[in-house]
Amino acid sequence: MAGRVTRFAPSPTGPLHLGHAFSALTVWQRAAGGTALLRIEDIDRSRCRPEWEAQIFNDLHWLGLAWPEPVLRQSDRGGAYRAALDRLTAMELTYPCRCSRADIRAALAAPQEGVPVGPDGIVYPGTCRGRPMAEAGPDDAIRLDMARAEEHAGGLRFHETGPEAEGWHAPQNLARSVGDVMLARRGFGTSYHLAVVVDDAAQGVTEVVRGADLFEATAIHVLLQRLLGLPVPDFHHHRLIRDAAGKRLAKRDDSKALGKYRAEGLSPAEVRALVGF
Secondary structure, three states, rough: OOOOEEEEEOOOOOOOOOOOOOHHHHHHHOOOOOOEEEEOOOOOOOOOHHHHHHHHHEEEEHOOOOOOOOOEHHHHOOHHHHHHHHHHHOOEEEEOOOOOOHHHHHHHOOOOOOOEEEEOOOOOOOOOOOOOOOEEEEOOOOEEOHHHHHHOOOOOOEOOOOOOOOOOEEEOOOOOOOOOEEEOOOOOOHHHHHHHHHHHOOOOEEEEHHHHHHHHHHHHHHHHHHHHHOOOOOOEEEEEOEEOOOOOOOOOOOOEEEEHHHOOOOHHHHHHHHHHO
């Protein structure tokens, strides 16, 4: 597809590993004839480090990848996220939440027909739902009233181009399957879900390329795009690179870090071959 705009959006919280290499190479492959962007998702300032960001640039250049400058950093985008959150608040779709993880576990401790789990983990039981935004304090998170949001948005629909779920999808009943997701975490001013849709629209992304582990989050992003009047891109969820035990690679698994392969003398072509490129 000529003119396709994709993005690779790592967080500088550790070294890139083989899974990141596969994802980045997939992004650049999908962007052939178009534009592949690099975005630094660094809203978690407590975990992000400048040395990891520098390593991201070095590893990607070593793989033979290039991108337009300047690179967008989420840490520079607070105003855009606040404006999006204010818009959702004006639509009466948000509420402040003071619940800790322990509070949520306690609320779900009573016997019930299983505990629903969504893309953010255990589905929030709605303890603070109904609190007015006028009560919001600095220690509160901000959540989306999912039932009201679904009613406001109407039917959802998105196009998946990935090999495992290619076609059109129409997610429903997010209030039950996903729950009232956080739009702003304590101390962050935003959340992954809100930031990613605002940034994709700002950068003109036409196809979101990412791992299959994020497929279930797509319904949340399409809902937010509809509510905020943003374009809904295509989505391409690729397979995950796993270790010998079948577990998805994580940043803490330094044995698969690209820097380690470089230090051992592997070439970019050999690393590409390791992940099937």
